[in-house]
Amino acid sequence: MVLAVDHLSLRIPGAQRTVYAVDDVSFAIAPGEVVALVGESGSGKTLTALALAGLNEAAVQRVGGSIRLQGEELTDLSERALRRLRGAALSVVFQDPMATLNPVLTVGTQLSETVLAHRRVGRQEARRRAVSALQAVGLPEPELRLRAYPHQLSGGMRQRVAIAAALINEPALLIADEATTALDATLQAQILALVRAHGHAHGTAVLWVTHDLAVAAGFADRVLVMYGGQLIETGPADRVLRQPAHPYTAALLAAIPSRAEPGSELATLPGQPPDLAPPPPGCRFRERCPIARAECAAGPALHALGAERQVRCFFPLVTS
Amino acid sequence: MSPPLFAVDELGCDFTLPGGLSWRRQYVTALDAVTLSIAAGEALGVVGESGSGKSTLARIATGLLPASRGTRSWLGAAMPPGPHAGIQMVFQDAGSALNPRLRIGKQIAEAPLLHGLIDGRPDDFIAGELERVGLAAEFAHRYPHQLSGGQRARVGIARALALRPQLLVCDEASAALDVVVQAQVLNLLQSLRRELGLALLFISHDLGVVRHVCDRVAVMQAGQVVEIERAETLFQSPAHPYTRKLLSAVPTLG
Numbered sequence: 001m002v003l004a005v006d007h008l009s010l011r012i013p014g015a016q017r018t019v020y021a022v023d024d025v026s027f028a029i030a031p032g033e034v035v036a037l038v039g040e041s042g043s044g045k046t047l048t049a050l051a052l053a054g055l056n057e058a059a060v061q062r063v064g065g066s067i068r069l070q071g072e073e074l075t076d077l078s079e080r081a082l083r084r085l086r087g088a089a090l091s092v093v094f095q096d097p098m099a100t101l102n103p104v105l106t107v108g109t110q111l112s113e114t115v116l117a118h119r120r121v122g123r124q125e126a127r128r129r130a131v132s133a134l135q136a137v138g139l140p141e142p143e144l145r146l147r148a149y150p151h152q153l154s155g156g157m158r159q160r161v162a163i164a165a166a167l168i169n170e171p172a173l174l175i176a177d178e179a180t181t182a183l184d185a186t187l188q189a190q191i192l193a194l195v196r197a198h199g200h201a202h203g204t205a206v207l208w209v210t211h212d213l214a215v216a217a218g219f220a221d222r223v224l225v226m227y228g229g230q231l232i233e234t235g236p237a238d239r240v241l242r243q244p245a246h247p248y249t250a251a252l253l254a255a256i257p258s259r260a261e262p263g264s265e266l267a268t269l270p271g272q273p274p275d276l277a278p279p280p281p282g283c284r285f286r287e288r289c290p291i292a293r294a295e296c297a298a299g300p301a302l303h304a305l306g307a308e309r310q311v312r313c314f315f316p317l318v319t320s
Numbered sequence: 321m322s323p324p325l326f327a328v329d330e331l332g333c334d335f336t337l338p339g340g341l342s343w344r345r346q347y348v349t350a351l352d353a354v355t356l357s358i359a360a361g362e363a364l365g366v367v368g369e370s371g372s373g374k375s376t377l378a379r380i381a382t383g384l385l386p387a388s389r390g391t392r393s394w395l396g397a398a399m400p401p402g403p404h405a406g407i408q409m410v411f412q413d414a415g416s417a418l419n420p421r422l423r424i425g426k427q428i429a430e431a432p433l434l435h436g437l438i439d440g441r442p443d444d445f446i447a448g449e450l451e452r453v454g455l456a457a458e459f460a461h462r463y464p465h466q467l468s469g470g471q472r473a474r475v476g477i478a479r480a481l482a483l484r485p486q487l488l489v490c491d492e493a494s495a496a497l498d499v500v501v502q503a504q505v506l507n508l509l510q511s512l513r514r515e516l517g518l519a520l521l522f523i524s525h526d527l528g529v530v531r532h533v534c535d536r537v538a539v540m541q542a543g544q545v546v547e548i549e550r551a552e553t554l555f556q557s558p559a560h561p562y563t564r565k566l567l568s569a570v571p572t573l574g
Contacts, residue, residue: 040498041469155370184369184525186569211498214528218571255503258528258572262551263510266503266532272468 001028002172002205003052008065010047010056017277021047021060023229029173031203034196036216036237038252039226042273048226049175049209053092054082070172088118091166095178097158100165101150107134107161108146114165133164137194156187163191170202177209192219213252217241225249228274228284231302235309245305245316248285283313291315323396325519326381326407326487327357332389333376333543350376352543354390358487363513363520365534365551367527367566372540374523378491381521382409405435408480412492414472418464424450424475425460432482453478453508470501477508481516489521494529506533527570531555539563 010022022044029035039045050056052067054074067074069090074082086092094100102110111130115121121129127146134142137160150158159179166174174195180188196219199206210216216223216237223240225233225248233246244250253259254267271288274280282297283289289296295314302312305319333351351373358364366374379385381392383403392399394406411417419427428449429442438445447457453474464472473493480488490509494502506529512518524530530537531551538548539560547560558564 040500184569185527185571186369186566189569189571192571212571213499214571252499255499256528257503257506257526257532258570260532262532264532265510266507268503268507269500 002031002033002070002203003029003207004066004068005048005052006066006068008048008051008067009063010044010051010060011063012060014277019277020279021229021276022051023279025065025226025231027224027231027234029205029207031172031205032200033222034199034206034208034220036220036223037207037209037226038211038213038216038223040211040252040273042276043226044229045209045211045226046177049177049207050092052173052207053086053090053175054079055086055092084118087114087165087171088169089171090173090175091169091171093159093162093166093174093176093179095181097155097162098150100162101158103150105149106146107148107150107153111146111161111165111168114168118169129168130164133168134161136167136198137161137164138190139164156183156191159183159187159191163195167198167204171204173205173207174199175207175209178211179208180215181210181212188215195219213241213256214258225252228279229276230284230312231310232285232312233310234302235305239309243318245309245311245318246285246313247289247291247317250317251288251290323393324357325360325362325395326521327355327393328377328381328390329355329393330390331355331377331380331387331392333373333380333385334388349543351380351387354540354543354545356538356545356548358519358521360486361513361517361519362536363522363534365530365537366521366523366540367525367530367537368540369566370525371542373543374525374540375491376543377540378409378489378521378523382407382489384409405483406485407487407489408483408485409489409491410476410480410493412495414476415464415469417476418472418479420464422463423460424462424464424467427475428460428479428482431479435483437483449478449482452481452512454504468501469497470504473497473501473505474508477505477512481512485518487519487521489523491523492525493522495524495526502529509533527555527567539566 006026008025012019012021025048037045047056047060108130111133112126115126115129130146131142134145139145139160180191220237223237224231227248233240233249244253251269260266269288274284282299286292286296300312300314302310305311305316331351331354334347334349337346337348354377368374380387386401425446428446432438446460450457450459455474494505497505522533534551537551537554538545541562547563558567
């Protein structure tokens with residue numbers, strides 16, 4: 001396994017209330033595997049992903065759990081040691097490329113800089129790698145783009161530059177947080193295909209955080225579904241999305257317009273996601289669940305459903 | 321044949337690029353000879369990539385932006401430049417479209433008060449408008465930051481409907497929402513259409529949403545409408561190569 005996360009819990013202490021944002025999350029990613037982490041706003045998916053890179057704000061405390069990248073425990077590392085990893089063994093792509101790219105440096109300078117910061121190579125070689133990184137993300141005329149500033153590129157080109165920078169040192173783990181959410185369908189499709197091909201070819205483990213189940217379906221090998229700070233369902237993408245086991249996953253799928261009869265009433269859920277300060281006792285989806293029973297007050301654990309799937313529900317919609 | 325509710329004819333829009341040191345001004349054409357019409361109660365979708373001119377079209381239709389060329393008409397009569405009470409807009413990010421320092425009730429009643437549709441004591445009016453979008457009357461006293469994303473989207477719709485428009489222009493109105501909340505907002509729009517006979521100009525990059533909501537769809541590329549067709553036909557047998565490309569790129573759930 002490239003990445004192994006065990007019993008990760010995060011909380012955000014406040015003056016009046018403490019938010020228990022992520023609760024006991026465990027998963028692993030194999031070399032070349034693409035895993036989608038899916039959930040709605042506030043489900044804890046971004047905090048989980050950023051915790052892996054040590055990029056959460058200081059207010060977010062890790063209260064337990066371990067994160068191992070290629071066997072090395074990351075939670076013990078100093079900020080200095082983490083900085084050596086980020087951009088080399090592990091890299092992150094965010095939703096807005098302008099938050100990543102420096103507006104006053106050329107694309108070439110920024111890409112070369114990423115190489116020079118982590119690898120013992122000369123400027124010539126760094127520049128050569130920058131050209132091939134841009135080629136790999138399908139940017140036309142890479143030599144010319146090296147001289148461009150970020151504002152001279154379109155949004156899609158900028159995101160491809162950010163992805164090129166993330167992949168230039170051939171990281172073992174690529175983390176993407178809604179990296180294609182702001183892009184058009186055509187560009188999104190291109191970028192997903194490219195990342196998937198790169199991951200499979202170079203053995204890069206990919207964790208793709210998204211709220212879009214359709215992205216997960218077409219792109220990921222495996223999906224992890226989060227709700228209220230917990231993993232509630234995991235398994236191979238095609239099986240989870242074709243035959244969801246957790247009523248929440250089923251509700252997410254039923255709410256997608258393209259799956260419904262045009263003009264028909266879309267299936268929705270009553271109520272709101274749970275308040276996590278503190279989380280309600282028992283199953284966190286119970287209040288909104290169409291099949292909840294009295295037993296659900298006890299709170300199910302995430303348990304195996306056959307060999308490859310897990311579900312946190314006493315009454316899963318599919319049986320192993 | 322009676323004239324359509326709203327129509328634009330040969331609409332064009334140029335933007336001046338920031339010139340730098342050059343003497344010659346440079347233009348980019350955001351809209352190029354766009355002609356389309358919307359019947360009363362009809363939902364017309366507009367799809368296309370970023371930069372294809374969708375939002376420019378929405379802004380010109382609403383009168384927030386002047387057109388460089390072409391005309392707008394309302395029930396067959398030419399429209400003067402500027403906003404029209406019959407056309408209201410719902411913006412993508414309700415969080416930034418609402419005034420953060422004004423209570424929800426005030427924001428909803430502001431325009432109707434200005435237009436003289438209601439008098440100075442609008443509490444009942446506000447309660448009615450909130451109820452229409454599925455919010456309790458107590459929301460009138462809250463500020464936007466006290467609302468969830470879905471509730472803000474509902475307020476954005478309530479504010480647009482407060483002037484009793486016949487055409488609602490929605491620019492990516494559900495794009496920033498989670499799928500369950502998006503489904504609630506789309507259901508609300510559908511029921512409002514039935515109840516009020518509203519026409520929609522519905523702009524979205526999400527083809528699944530457009531297919532669900534719209535009767536007809538216009539496909540835009542580089543400022544031009546390349547195909548306009550009934551939704552069913554367009555999604556089943558797209559005629560233009562660009563439409564086919566757009567449809568094939570959509571990730572689907574099998």
